[in-house]
Amino acid sequence: MDPRKLILAGFERALPYIKTPDGKPMPDWIFMKLQEPERLLEGRIVIPIDDGTNATFLYYRSQHNTWCGPAKGGIRYHPDVNQEEVIFLSMGMTAKTAVIGLPFGGGKGGIAPRYNNLTPERTTFLRDYFPKKMSALVSERLTREYTEKIAPIIGPEKDIPAPDVYTNAQVMAWIMDEYSKIVGYTCPAVVTGKPIVLGGSLGRHEATARGTFFVTMAALNHLGIDDEDHSVVVQGYGNAGCIAAKLFYDAGFKIIGISDSKGGIYNLKGLNPHKVELHKIKSGSVINYPDSDLIDNEELLELRCSILLPAALENVITKDNAPRIKAKIIAEPANGPTTIEADDILYERGIFRIPDILANAGGVTVSYFEWVQNMERLDWTEDEVNARLKNKLVNAFNRVLTESVANKVSMGVAAYIHAGKRLTAAGMLRG
Ligand code: NAD
Numbered sequence: 001m002d003p004r005k006l007i008l009a010g011f012e013r014a015l016p017y018i019k020t021p022d023g024k025p026m027p028d029w030i031f032m033k034l035q036e037p038e039r040l041l042e043g044r045i046v047i048p049i050d051d052g053t054n055a056t057f058l059y060y061r062s063q064h065n066t067w068c069g070p071a072k073g074g075i076r077y078h079p080d081v082n083q084e085e086v087i088f089l090s091m092g093m094t095a096k097t098a099v100i101g102l103p104f105g106g107g108k109g110g111i112a113p114r115y116n117n118l119t120p121e122r123t124t125f126l127r128d129y130f131p132k133k134m135s136a137l138v139s140e141r142l143t144r145e146y147t148e149k150i151a152p153i154i155g156p157e158k159d160i161p162a163p164d165v166y167t168n169a170q171v172m173a174w175i176m177d178e179y180s181k182i183v184g185y186t187c188p189a190v191v192t193g194k195p196i197v198l199g200g201s202l203g204r205h206e207a208t209a210r211g212t213f214f215v216t217m218a219a220l221n222h223l224g225i226d227d228e229d230h231s232v233v234v235q236g237y238g239n240a241g242c243i244a245a246k247l248f249y250d251a252g253f254k255i256i257g258i259s260d261s262k263g264g265i266y267n268l269k270g271l272n273p274h275k276v277e278l279h280k281i282k283s284g285s286v287i288n289y290p291d292s293d294l295i296d297n298e299e300l301l302e303l304r305c306s307i308l309l310p311a312a313l314e315n316v317i318t319k320d321n322a323p324r325i326k327a328k329i330i331a332e333p334a335n336g337p338t339t340i341e342a343d344d345i346l347y348e349r350g351i352f353r354i355p356d357i358l359a360n361a362g363g364v365t366v367s368y369f370e371w372v373q374n375m376e377r378l379d380w381t382e383d384e385v386n387a388r389l390k391n392k393l394v395n396a397f398n399r400v401l402t403e404s405v406a407n408k409v410s411m412g413v414a415a416y417i418h419a420g421k422r423l424t425a426a427g428m429l430r431g
Pocket residue numbers: 208235236237238239240241259260261262297311312313314333334335360363
């Protein structure tokens with residue numbers, strides 16, 4: 001399956017269990033509305049780029065659903081961004097905000113070069129150039145143009161963008177500045193993921209991994225296995241995977257396997273993820289870390305361990321390898337690492353999977369905290385942010401668990417039942 005369709009398939013699979021507050025089946029018009037975005041803006045931007053030529057970029061902003069509050073979701077700069085991808089990503093944000101119970105809906109935006117009618121050489125050049133080789137000057141120019149185009153539909157009460165693939169705190173600062181110029185006052189709450197000095201939140205950088213940690217602890221507690229010497233395997237050693245490995249290690253867990261795009265390492269006696277990070281910074285990869293053996297990414301997923309954290313790509317746990325997975329718990333920092341067929345197999349095998357829309361929702365939850373602080377002119381400490389994050393995620397975990405137990409379905413199905421019920425109630429009340 002196209003991984004982008006996973007969210008839609010998630011809702012479809014949960015449909016028989018999604019009931020209205022008075023116990024009736026979800027009305028068909030609710031699902032009809034959830035299948036497409038409420039609003040989609042797209043157009044073109046023409047700007048001078050670093051080689052002295054002009055280039056055309058296509059930009060998008062999809063507001064999938066705003067029944068529970070303003071749309072919320074990142075902005076992606078990537079050569080392959082297209083309208084369909086942005087729509088499905090915004091649908092994923094609707095599911096994520098609904099499962100946590102945030103007063104937000106789902107949105108997503110993105111920019112890619114326009115390739116129509118270009119020579120093959122020019123296409124290759126632009127694909128290589130955008131966004132990795134684009135200078136800060138051109139990135140700022142593009143971001144300010146994009147902000148001007150989407151300004152009519154974004155805002156602290158309408159749609160609040162955030163960083164995503166190849167966008168960062170600096171890009172958010174430019175959006176905030178351009179939007180503030182348009183509305184005539186400084187408006188930090190229009191974006192999240194900003195630099196701290198401009199109203200960013202403490203704890204935002206680690207939030208995704210910390211959220212994964214909190215829900216995994218809740219799962220260990222639920223399964224009654226929280227007092228063993230737990231081993232952890234991490235696939236992907238970027239922002240999500242590396243921070244997660246360090247959080248688990250610092251809490252006393254044994255990290256036995258780590259991988260990145262170049263391969264994996266393992267040591268059953270345990271690896272120190274802080275030192276592995278330094279090794280990766282120095283050498284460009286986790287492989288060849290002293291005191292470890294090499295393992296490929298497929299084998300790594302099948303290591304016997306307590307907790308498996310897929311933190312890299314989509315579609316890595318499939319019907320083919322699910323029968324061989326030996327973890328007790330799978331918690332997903334990555335988006336879409338497990339296919340629907342694999343989820344069924346894991347559930348039958350008694351492997352407890354905490355699905356992506358719950359396990360990696362720490363990032364959007366702290367984004368919500370950033371927005372609250374901006375709206376209220378507050379300044380929370382990191383401890384305060386982390387305590388609130390724990391509270392939100394453990395509550396959401398418990399509500400999903402209740403659905404899982406009551407309906408005798410996997411946590412993967414239950415997360416969509418819970419999100420679907422909330423959206424159904426909100427949609428019906430609004431009419
Ligand atoms: P990143 O780019 O910082 O790190 C990705 C890591 O995956 C890198 O270490 C890379 O080497 C590794 N990788 C790539 N291909 C691989 C392969 N074939 N096998 C093993 N490892 C491979 O990205 P990130 O921000 O850590 O995001 C990782 C995943 O988590 C993505 O699915 C992303 O959508 C999801 N996610 C991240 C956040 C966040 O706040 N960073 C929030 C929600 C979801």
